[in-house]
Amino acid sequence: MEGTARTVVCARGNRLQAGAPTHSKRVAMRTPTILLTNDDGVASPGLHALACELAELARVVVVAPDGNRSGVSHAITTGDSVGVTPYEGIEGIRAYACTGTPADCAVIGIGELCETRPDIVISGINDGPNLADDVNYSGTVAGAVEAVLLGVRALAVSLASDPDDRSMARRWESAAAQARAILPHALAELPPERYWNVNVPNLPPERLLGHRFTSLGRKRYGEAISRIDERRDARYYRVWNLPGRSDSEDPDSDIGAVMLGYVSITPIAIDRTDRDELNRLRLSSVLGA
Secondary structure, three states: OOOOOOOEEOOOOHHHHOOOOOOOOOOOOOOOEEEEEOOOOOOOHHHHHHHHHHOOOOEEEEEEEOOOOOOOOOOOOOOOOOOEEEEOOEEOOEEEEEOOOHHHHHHHHHHHHOOOOOOEEEEEEEEOOOOHHHHHOOHHHHHHHHHHHOOOEEEEEEEEOOOOOOOOOOOHHHHHHHHHHHHHHHHHHOOOOEEEEEEEEOOOHHHOOOEEEOEOOOEOHHHHOEEEEEEOOEEEEEOOOOOOOEOOOOOOEHHHHHHHOOEEEEEEEOOOOOHHHHHHHHHOOHHHO
């Protein structure tokens, strides 16, 4: 991340009891351990807002890339070592900067840097949405996917801001509060081999309409290739512009829900096998199988 490094101070105190039972009987609850990662880098304000919000109710460990890894998808580091150094930029939070990818961060965080196996991994808060086909390219989503592959529950959380508009106000605290609200439900409801992809509209809390469980929409980036330059024998293209078409009008899709002002929660399975097609092919004579 570009910019001047600074230390974020996470306020702690009586808010630790927020959401606790109001009756007098004491309820013993184990403090969960949460591993945070992202693809925007360890200095990202979205990650800092999330760490500070969750530190009030959990043991938080941060393992995030030492720079921006946006769009690296599920890349892993092979044939080279991955460096990890302490990061002092979030006061009161045990944090590390990693030279690898978000997937590397999840592996090292779960396997080495958390004192106990984390109860959940949360990847984010991403600067910009991860909707529809974005999940195939997102390093933020890959951090969650890697955690699930290792048997740990996971959320990917993104703020539906415009990453190319640096003048746009980011509602990081609003998105962090939504992650906190979703957390207990994720711990209770997430089955194995699944993660939730969460996208929060870039709106103040009072303008959010609530939560909506959604399906993945579609974005069709390939229709938006633009040629921008040509020098000698080389041509230059801008490929990942805004998609030519998307499912923005479908309120049951993640794109449509966010555009309406809902926090979108999309349950996604790790197993991509098309079971219906598999059964059809097994009953058919295709290839004699």
